[in-house]
Amino acid sequence: MEHNRSSQLFQQAKRSIPGGVNSPVRAFRSVGADPLFIKRASNSHIYDADGNCFIDFVGSWGPMIVGHCHPQVIQAIKQALENGSSFGAPTELETTLAEMVISAVPSIEMVRMVSSGTEATMSAIRLARGYTGRDKIIKFSGCYHGHADSLLVKAGSGAATFGVPDSPGVPADVAKHTLTAEYNSLNSVRTLIAENSGQIACIIVEPVAGNMGTVPPREGFLEGLRDICTNEGIILIFDEVMSGFRVAYGGAQEVYGITPDMTTLGKIIGGGLPVGAFGGKREIMEKLSPSGGVYQAGTLSGNPLAMSAGIATLNLLKQPGFYQSLEEKSRKVAEGIAAAAKKAGYPIYSTRVGSMFCAFFSASEVHDWTSAAACDTAAFAKYFMAMLNEGIYLAPSQYETAFVSAAHSDSDIDLTIAAAEKSFKLIA
Missing domain, CATH: 3.90.1150.10 (Aspartate Aminotransferase, domain 1)
Known part of the structure; x- marks a missing residue:
């Protein structure tokens, strides 16, 4: 060839x-x-x-x-394009897709559209920090959540260590707020929390890891994370950019019956166009600007072409x-x-x-x-x-x-x- x-x-x-x-x-x-x-x-x-x-x-x-x-997705994009590719202003399409996402994903009561998975996870973490008033986060070695500075961190000499920058250009002062645990190990999470009591804003995890190959959660792992976060006042974020609408219409949280506090989405909800979203409990999401003080913005957020492609795709997924x-x-x-x-x-x-x-x-x-x-x-x-x-x-x-x-x-x-x-x- x-x-x-x-x-x-x-x-x-x-x-x-x-x-x-x-x-x-x-x-x-x-x-x-x-x-x-x-x-x-x-x-x-x-x-x-x-x-x-x-x-x-x-x-x-x-x-x-x-x-x-897919002809229905292509037709939806063409129809939207004939009305204009971008307005930088609200459209009914944004609300339509938001309501579809809210009805599908158990954890989401309100949702904000963005333009990429990286933007979704970055914004969700900022909101978790703003909501809790805490600075540190826990992620898992081998889980990729986009290329924001605080997430380009790998494990140090062991699971229960402070993160170190995994890329030039990531300041050590940023990386020190990211703690790295081992996927499928609740003990590694408990150790980090014990060493940083009252300082953890959120735990972000791929409920089905997809960025070190496909690694399913072991029995009890997601349940354990949910219990730990509830007990410690930590925001549990499921990064379902990959698994959302992929492993089930309601994502991995539907499959495993575990409801996080926040969820990040992307990929499928844009039908192949650039898109991302983050959502969760109403009391958390209402802290987001302009209803709250945590700032996030995007010129192309809720782009009508992406919204139209997403709506058409989700309608296809709902077919019996x-x-x-x-x-x-x-x-x-x-x-x-x-x-x-x-x-x-x-x-x-x-x-x-x-x-x-x-x-x-x-x-x-x-x-x-x-x-x-x-x-x-x-x-x-x-x-x-x-x-x-x-x-x-x-x-x-x-x-x-x-x-x-x-x-x-x-x-x-x-x-x-x-x-x-x-x-x-x-x-x-």
Whole structure:
């Protein structure tokens, strides 16, 4: 499979764009290749600049749950565009989508629209700090919540240490307010709280971790976080930018029956257009400007094109049997890839929650960042390239989630499993 045009475009892009890409993982560095430049997409397929066709399990990193270019979503965007692309003023569309989100997500009584997941998490943390009057936050190693300064922090010498900056440009004075715990470890959380009693504003967590591969919460983990936050007066924030409307219509909090104080959303609620949102209890959200003193603003927040695409997408998700069908497709492809690995005698650890799944190149179970980081990333890179050559487009990193859409057909899934069988034989 030739990628000459993509390679040429990448060389051209590197002259004007840092690293040739506008988001780092797109550069394909962890798989040792040049990125594909995508020309168009339709349903479950994407087409690169060389004319190659791929079955797509990235789905623009999650939003394309109904598939690419769904006619109802496209029609909604076109209709909105004919009335104007942006006003910087209120529209009825914003209220419509807000009401849909509130009715779907258990924790959300009021919601503020923004333009990205990073903006949503950054704003939610600011609001939690303003509401509680506390400065410190707890996040989990391996959970990504966007690139705001306070969130670009990794664990230090152990789980119960102050964070250190994980990127140049993040002041140590900012990083010191971020404490890093181990995902799926309540003891690591309790230790941090004991050492910083009365100082923690919020705990932010992906209820289903999707940024170190797909890592489900262990039984009791989310329940434990809820109890700890209730007892300590800490705001519990579920980052459902990825899992929201993905693992269920009401997100992971519907699946696991745990209601946080606040939730961040993105991806699916914009139908593929730039969007984010954060919401929660009314008493917290009313502290937000202009009704309260915690400031947040955005010129393109509630953009009519994004609102229209989101409304159309959520209406499709509400159709009877949508999630049952998606669950079956996802189960079939994830189990098929795992069976292909086993058949080839190659050790992987397979995880899945709804239509999020991952094949970890590890003979051991993966429950947190430490176990995820032990994966054989060199083997994954070989697998990724083998699958790409078979026409299967996966995320170019071991530490990303694969997404199934309603547009994936039985034929797509069969072809993917067959490609996995060939690929595992090559690397076994």
